Amino acid sequence: MDLKLRSTTACALALGLVAAPAFAGMEEAQQFLDSEIERSTLTREEQEAEMQFFIDAAEPFKGMDIRVVSETITTHEYEANVLAPAFTAITGINITHDLIGEGDVVEKLQTQMQSGENIYDAYVNDSDLIGTHWRYKQARNLTDWMANEGADVTSPTLDLEDFIGLEFTTGPDDKLYQLPDQQFANLYWFRYDWFNDEEIQAEFKEKYGYDLGVPVNWSAYEDIAEFFTGREIDGQTVYGNMDYGKKDPSLGWRFTDAWMSMAGMGDKGEPNGLPVDEWGVRVNENSQPVGSCVARGGATNSPAAVYAIEKYTKWLNEYSPPAAAGMTFGEAGPVPAQGNVAQQMFWYTAFTADMVGEGADAVLNEDGTPKWRMAPSPHGAYWEEGMKVGYQDAGSWTLMESTPADRAKAAWLYAQFVTSKTVDVEKSHTGLTFIRESTIQHDSFTDRAEKLGGLVEFYRSPARVQWSPTGTNIPDYPKLAQLWWQNIGDASSGAKSAQEALDNLCAEQEKVLERLERAGIQGELGPVMNEEREASYWLEQPGAPKAKLDNEEPEPETIGYDELIQSWK
Known part of the structure; x- marks a missing residue:
């Protein structure tokens, strides 16, 4: 299945996601799992349980129109064209995932920081901004967010320890400010x-x-x-x-x-x-x-x-x-x-x-x-x-303090969906930008390694930690x-x-x-x-x-x- 070649409409049609019914739920999730998820680190039962969390947690936000943005690379094209319409069908939260140049992402983020206007409900921006987010405190501190205000929309299967790039998105105060979405x-x-x-x-x-x-x-x-x-x-x-x-x-x-x-x-x-x-x-x-x-x-x-x-x-x-x-x-x-x-x-x-x-x-x-x-x-x-x-680039989900709480919660659900264990192996086969240790070690990448020119060997080696984004200076x-x-x-x-x-x-x-x-x-x-x-x-x-x-x-x-x-x- 060559996912890169699908257009947004073709993806939606292929998954049966056009004109989503008024009551989204497990039937749509099962259809998505059947048609899209060939490989995962989770069993089918575990995948359905993870989908049930998103269905239940999204209930208060059904019908909301949420806008998120990222740079234009293969990984984010897959998210915008395949995962966003799937999430909309499953949860009833309408996601618009914009793809723009990386410089434009930073410009939009800077404008939101300066004006306080909620331009986007979530950003995938490089962890190079960790020094900015830690000092200005205009990005939500995810450590405290997940424990308090965002606890009801934080997945029990998020498994932060499985992410390989958290060191890059953590400030000197030991607080997490961004959740990695793709790394290269x-x-x-x-x-x-x-x-x-x-x-x-x-x-x-x-x-x-x-x-x-x-x-x-x-x-x-x-x-x-x-x-x-x-x-x-x-x-x-x-x-x-x-x-x-x-x-x-x-x-x-x-x-x-x-x-x-x-x-x-x-x-x-x-x-x-x-x-x-x-x-x-x-x-x-x-x-x-x-x-x-x-x-x-x-x-x-x-x-x-x-x-x-x-x-x-x-x-x-x-x-x-x-x-x-x-x-x-x-x-x-x-x-x-x-x-x-x-x-x-x-x-x-x-x-x-x-x-x-x-x-x-x-x-x-x-x-x-x-x-x-x-x-x-x-x-x-x-x-x-x-x-x-x-x-090492670590494009990461960031929630701004200027985003209203309900919109931030809905966007946070989407951010977790596109980084979830259910979808991460398939997403990684498309974009080849690993974020989870469990995905890197998946048998499907052992089988594919000889066709990727050393990428799998690099990410499985201890050497990878020597490559890092801009620090907190x-x-x-x-x-x-x-x-x-x-x-x-x-x-x-x-x-x-x-x-x-x-x-x-x-x-x-x-x-x-x-x-x-x-x-x-x-x-x-x-x-x-x-x-x-x-x-x-x-x-x-x-x-x-x-x-x-x-x-x-x-x-x-x-x-x-x-x-x-x-x-x-």
Whole structure:
């Protein structure tokens, strides 16, 4: 059953959900289970019991029109097109699940925070906003909500311990502010078939003096990018790198999503560097931001940050398809599936579905197994053991305090429905964005693992916890995030040097932090800015910001993919 190809109407017709009867209930639930749920971690009896909870809990809210919103990815398309009409038929709560760009989701959320107007009844927004939600207290604290006001609409089978991303959505106060709905990591993607071609291997070894394999550091990645760029393979010109550079909100995520940590800009610490994180923002012992520029102990314009941007622009301009510089995140993501890209360091596993579905024949064998694999991304010259190695997105359900209680309760039921154990295995087979341990361990993913290029192995490995979203250092994600794409865009286009762009970026970040400090709206959790000092003072201290290395090109290092997978096991 290819669920991706169904339209909203087709899904509804297939499930018999058009013109739902006035009295929704178990008959509709059974019809849904029969037609849609082929695989689940629950028995059929347990599924029906879980559906009965939703039927009973929804009784006071029947007939309500509830609006929720998320970004447009395969997982959310499945929710909007399949699960929303099913929930409506089963519960009688009319759900409109809007799909818009991620930047637009943040903008709507920001507008609701500033105006108090209830634009949406629930948001799936990234856990990158955890620092914002924890400080502003405009998002409902779900820990207290589930124990008190929302207790009557909280499923007894929610099983929070089964969620793999709660650490990302929990504040320093140990309260849960968001419920994960989908997760994906940024990893290294490469053509396994080409890397194992004996002629290609021999030619690479002769030219560079070491084995072609998964790059462990950026030096090796650059050699591999140079080696493949311009080669003719399978009748087409190949490129050694893929990326994107359009001045667009998605360009900001490209860097705040841990690119700077991968380079080695921040401090050691998991899930995020402390006191300096992957945004270059420094916090004090009370988790209060104190600076972004080197002069205040931050690292956003440090030598390691400049190195990170210069490597990105070099690889974008020299080793990527010419069109890449004008692409956004969404446009660039499916490009490797066209078959002319050898590797991509910064590749989101959310695009796995594009790599295994219709239109991906160029990167699939005849039996459906992939010609590609995914692995941990290599790290830069400033990186040290114990530092964050990559980013993991955790799009998560968030209930705003400005949403009336009855509407929040109805929306919370929907949020639990689309993350429930009844539906999660099927949803995960469609979107491949795991949120539950029980789903990851399900036999159906053991059977499918060989066709997913390492995704299942990654999520079953202990290594996955080293990939994390933005931490709690960022006090106002909407305000700060927009500064990144505007300034990095100047560097990617060549309008400014990396140093110039980052100097401006950190200065603008500090203006926002200073405004928050003066306003005092975040109370004791808000910024308390350091006094400026000579950069040398901070560069001579242990940790970040780090002084410029004498050698930013360490010896290249690679590892065999099969050896790497064994280490995961």
